[in-house]
Amino acid sequence: MIELKETSVTSLSENVTTAVYTVSGMTCGHCVKSVTEEVGAIDGVQNVDVVLETGKVTVTSVAPLTAGAVEAAVDEAGYTLVH
Numbered sequence: 001m002i003e004l005k006e007t008s009v010t011s012l013s014e015n016v017t018t019a020v021y022t023v024s025g026m027t028c029g030h031c032v033k034s035v036t037e038e039v040g041a042i043d044g045v046q047n048v049d050v051v052l053e054t055g056k057v058t059v060t061s062v063a064p065l066t067a068g069a070v071e072a073a074v075d076e077a078g079y080t081l082v083h
């Protein structure tokens with residue numbers, strides 16, 4: 001089991017950033033999982049919520065992310081970030 005650091009969870013509410021991106025090419029739950037994992041691996045990302053039907057990816061992070069970092073992660077997963 002991985003130990004969660006409680007301090008990093010409880011202090012989130014004040015400086016959390018949420019951004020919504022659109023990703024094309026996802027067709028099933030596996031795609032959603034891939035995108036969630038890759039985007040979730042970006043430094044500072046706390047939560048990734050993917051809606052398969054719309055391609056909307058909501059990313060919550062402790063600092064604003066660069067579009068380039070998100071695009072690279074989506075690309076790495078095998079999908080395309082829509083601008």
Ligand SMILES: [Cu+2]
Pocket residue numbers: 026027028029030031032
């Ligand atoms: Cu799929």
